[in-house]
Amino acid sequence: MKAAVVVSSGFAEAGNKAGEAELRAVAARHRIRIVGPNCAGIINTANGLTPTLETLPPRGRVAIISQSGALAGVLLGWAKRDGLGVSKFVSYGNRADVNEVDLLEYLADDVETGVIAVYVETVSDGRAFMEAAARCSEVKPVVVIKAGRGESGQRATLSHTGSLAGSDAVYDAAFRQCGAIRVESAEEMFDLCRAFAGMKQPQGKRVAIVTNSGGPSILAADRAEAVGLAVAEPCEAAREKLAAFLPAHAALKNPIDLTVEATERGYRETLNVLLATAVAEETASFDSAPLRSGCSEPSVSSVAKEYHAAVAINIAPPYLDSLPIARGIADAAHATEKPVAASFLPEEVTADAVAYLQENGVLDFPTPERAVVAMANMARWSVDARGQAWAIGRRWRRPIAHASGAARTPPLPPAPILEPDAMLFLSACGIETPVFMTAATEDEAPLAAACVGFPCVMKVVSPDILHKSERGGVVVGIHNEADALVAFRAIRRKAGDVAFSGVVVYPQIRGAQEVLIGVARDPQFGPVVAVGLGGIYTELLRDVALRVALVDEEEALEMVRSLKGYGILAGARGRPPCDLEALARMVARVSELPFLYPEIAEIDLNPVFVSSAGAVAGDARIITG
């Protein structure tokens, strides 16, 4: 016996850790691999091995691996109902032996599997999971549900990067970085697996919607825009072709409404024209906005762009025969290399036509919205995962070996690391820091200020004061030596009885944007790096980009660009744009430090001053342990 599926519960999940350890020990002694315990079994549709009590689905290309047996059971039930073919099913339960990483590694090379659906509540080893998922994603899509978003990560103020560790945001970043497509519900996962298994792959985000009714198609278009598809308008040439055979009152804008008089030929030819010709010139003006075209201007770009996909909607009144419409759509779908999804409603009226679609290899979705969401998720994979994410280098996959030339030269100061020591250390690590002076006495303070230059800023140095501003430990706008003395006395007095290690004096930096950069250690994924707009905006608006570390400069730049407040850094309202390369360099460099210094638990540079002249750390906190 080489393997066992242990369906029984009553092990670690019920507090019986000793029982599970014994199971593992027995298996190890006899070299038996175990799936479970506390699982719903496994299915291999290719060889008929089905040690499970769950519903048996038809054979096909979708593999399902799930930490929850019940969730998988729902997917299997739907697969049987809708004829979605499954290659392998594994409910791995308590993963006493075989875990999600083993399964992903197996499925990456499994030729019977073309799509992988993964349900996890936790992963046992974050980086191993990312590595295995990335291997899969290179050749087949990985669709992931991570349940248990929890509230802590979303609730916590982002005053320091450590508050992000362990949060759902880290899973979110990790999935994106390894090319997995995260979805929210079993329904969305099922739709997307059906789409990947049964539809051609869209090569971009522009979708044409063809319909015989206004309302449902407008809702589909709204949803399409909301999930990142571009409901682009057809170009003038396409509209001329459509006008040649469509009735005069059919609206030649996207969605194309053929009205209730729509015919087999109308659907077929409209889809043919739209998928063969171009969309109108792009007119969207925001880099961060999803693509969208407008054709209100008669002038059309010479570099016309194509539609990448179509969704055909048929809302049938009871007196209408939908079979011809199904034929028209199926014909058009066969004539193109682009995906065509259908949605026919209501079910009762369109059952025959939906059966025809299924027989002819066109996917019908329960609602138009579900069709566009599946299409958008597919497009995300082709555009984001296979394009952008892959190009960006995946620094997290090889963190140590490729760490930058400036290796572990400076020694880490002993804990607790005071701000001046942290600044010196970071400077030696290649992080840009300002000139600064320290002062321990009233005599030294004015001299330190003069040395740094006016106007300057004075801050308390104390191992016991975490929030300097709130303790009155920061004085800005020091314009002369007399100011400096007053400031020192005020800070000394406010410090009261706590340990007082003097003050640190920096030149006052004006006209720069404040940014936060930080690293922390996530319990599952190890070092993570964050960058966001600093100060109270980070805390209140939570505009922070997070990645599993380390990242290179290119990925750091992409993090900065993904911020909602990116425009503030890029030069909104005629301000000079900040030196984003310098900022990205600092993010990338900071992300290396937890690998070079295993004793570093957390670093926060808050604020970092970024201007057109560069990026410089304005405060630093390093926590070890």
Place this chain on the structure above:
Amino acid sequence: MKAAVVVSSGFAEAGNKAGEAELRAVAARHRIRIVGPNCAGIINTANGLTPTLETLPPRGRVAIISQSGALAGVLLGWAKRDGLGVSKFVSYGNRADVNEVDLLEYLADDVETGVIAVYVETVSDGRAFMEAAARCSEVKPVVVIKAGRGESGQRATLSHTGSLAGSDAVYDAAFRQCGAIRVESAEEMFDLCRAFAGMKQPQGKRVAIVTNSGGPSILAADRAEAVGLAVAEPCEAAREKLAAFLPAHAALKNPIDLTVEATERGYRETLNVLLATAVAEETASFDSAPLRSGCSEPSVSSVAKEYHAAVAINIAPPYLDSLPIARGIADAAHATEKPVAASFLPEEVTADAVAYLQENGVLDFPTPERAVVAMANMARWSVDARGQAWAIGRRWRRPIAHASGAARTPPLPPAPILEPDAMLFLSACGIETPVFMTAATEDEAPLAAACVGFPCVMKVVSPDILHKSERGGVVVGIHNEADALVAFRAIRRKAGDVAFSGVVVYPQIRGAQEVLIGVARDPQFGPVVAVGLGGIYTELLRDVALRVALVDEEEALEMVRSLKGYGILAGARGRPPCDLEALARMVARVSELPFLYPEIAEIDLNPVFVSSAGAVAGDARIITG
């Protein structure tokens, strides 16, 4: 003949406006009320009047009125499939005569109707719609889909309030103000109508989830939190009661997982205990966050709070008989005044049990997520629409008569209104403005500055310069008369050849937060009022609260509290809190002006400086026309 339903198309929607005018004229001549043309007909299930070709649903309490015949057809198909009873159905098409306002007014008093579902793409008269919907909402829920969100409102930068007019955001505000519940899809609308028609009304947002499987219930809890329900933990007393009959390994936290061994008695007793006893002390610390409780601490509040609703999930493996579970849930649902929703999956395995639930008046939803979304939407109605929104006074309903005492005393200056004139006018209207001086020449500038006091700010006055900063027309930090002269010359030079009407000099205000307040006229809803965090943050982060004007101070305060950046105003990080009452007073007062001055098209106060000392307009732009 008193009424006609004109199903035929080929009228205004096809460009034939003359035909529609003729139809209207004939109807008026003979005093015939018309539904349509270009509609899908009407249904009255009470008297069997069914001039329609759509599916006939069973009789019941839900009224459906729809601008789209197709969308309504989908709802009718589902109603027939799931046995959802309908009172009236009206597809009003081109609304040549009878429109959505007439229908809402009728349905408000229709005793056969308990829930109203409305699909609109546009409304013909925004305020009349709000008035009618508000009348309905006082006695029965109104569920609205507004299709065609469009992109303009979401895309446009919010540099001025006018860019919000005509946007989807105005519909959103209007629906909230009249107590209508906006949903996004036909599915969500159908679920919510089923819930209102077939379930008790939750009196709050705390929901208990009882399940026999981990995965799907965790996803349901995630979704519940995301849509604003509170997945509160049971209190110690409830846990003790549960522990008395549940197996030791059942987790006594919410969701309560009875495991696959769950029994009829387990579901019944668990629901009984949870719906009869209290939840643990609230531990959430953010005012803006949805309610949520934690029971990790052994201490429990003496002021325990109750659950308001329960969702019972049963994910059945094929070997499990779900009928006992259905019985347990139905028994518990009958024993309480609180709503209990069910979700049984997969369909094939649980069909008998679902039929039992239906026969016994317990709603089963296709997925646990759809159950919690429907529950959350119901709770929104009970908590927001019936509580908060109603209490807030509905100033939009009686704008002129109740306008504040300071009526139309000051005359509006002739257009174009320059900044100093706008400031004087607003000041006379009771809006707080700073002391300021104007200067037209090099001689006057230093004197004006000295008069205002240093440091001060100088701005160009020109009918041709809209964006003063971008044109170099603003100089801050003027510390003496020499500075003032330099500033005047620089501004004069930068103005170049455009009309130059001198400069305006204000005292420089420090330490205040910048806010934007504006009014504009929406084509459907008339005057709207907006308040947001000012400057580039408004544009980039789009953190703006919008209402149909006018609003009173209480509602204005609620607008301010709804901002994402509210914490910045309320005193984040130990800053002194701003005078929010002064800000609310200004918002309320500005919202009256478009009613008092019909010639005002738009007012923007940007920035308004808000500090603990009050709120003062820092710049003003009034556009007439």
